Amino acid sequence: MSSGIRFDRVSVAYGGNTVLDSLDLTVEPGEVMALLGPSGSGKTTALRAVAGFVRPASGRVLIGDRDVTDLPPYRRGIGMVVQQYALFPHMRVEDNVAFGLKAQKVAKGEIRGRVAEALEMTGMAAYARRYPRELSGGQQQRVAIARALAIRPGVLLLDEPLSALDAQLRSGMLAELARLHRELPEVSILYVTHDQVEALTLADRIAVMDKARLQDVGTPQELYRAPRTEFTASFVGNANLLPVTVAADGVSFGGVELKVDTGGATRGASATLCVRPHLVGLGAGPNQVVGTVSEIQWRGATHRLYIDVDGHRVMADVRELREPPGHGESVTVYFAPEDAVLLAAGVTDG
Known part of the structure; x- marks a missing residue:
């Protein structure tokens, strides 16, 4: 039975x-929610609060319609995978x-089938009789995931599960x-990571954390x-x-008028223009x-x-150039009006 958080x-x-700090967030039943943020942002603490490893100073944690704030971890019906x-x-x-x-005192006759099912699901059925030392890092992580899935949890918690793997293994595990x-x-999945690629690849929605607070939440595409906010954008x-600076028909940047949707911002107001590097073209x-x-x-x-x-750094990701411009060379770059987002200056908190 599915459970949300x-x-x-x-x-x-x-x-x-x-x-x-006063986290108010819902993970829908069957949803993958990534908690994304730098070290110290509060994302792992949030996950540990769900797991029952930390006790909130205030507020409640619910799994499904159950208030689990005061329940020990083993009574919460969760599976958990950690980075090591x-x-x-x-x-x-x-x-x-x-x-x-x-630990749950499942009948012996049922355990064998549940173990086989979890190992098959994670592609580790052929390694059932091996010891962890006989496995690669990626294989060990699959076993950890199989262990979490064997109890058939309604909620799966993943705490930086791929950070100990090299880039190639990480890519393969993302697909898995x-x-x-x-x-x-x-199964509802709460996935803690500081890696934006993992979050963008796996999550249905991403909650962006910084300085102990929720800064933004939305689908990967929306964010x-x-x-x-500037923090989310970066x-x-x-x-x-x-x-x-907001102008009549757009904004002014370095003395150049640029046409963008200002969303009704006040003329003359300071703001921040967000443009992704791959949307910046080289040429007129x-x-x-x-x-x-x-x-x-x-x-x-x-x-x-x-x-x-004009003293500001602009990044442009362009297709491989046979003859790229040299250091110190003057170039013209551009972007389409619809590819820019105007942010209120100084807005960093959701």
């Missing part, structure tokens, strides 16, 4: 230091996966987690294409954040500005140009 104004403090796997080294894979079932979610649509993908076009190349990076399929425009 509800943070009802949850705050957590250690020694007078607030590490989670936490497998028992002296136990074979099958015994690691069975551990939670035995996405597949698992398709096969287990009734990427139309962020509400943390969910790369962004050009340009200081502008709408909303063009002229600057000087300060740096150029080859990234395989693209070149990233860093361009100084």
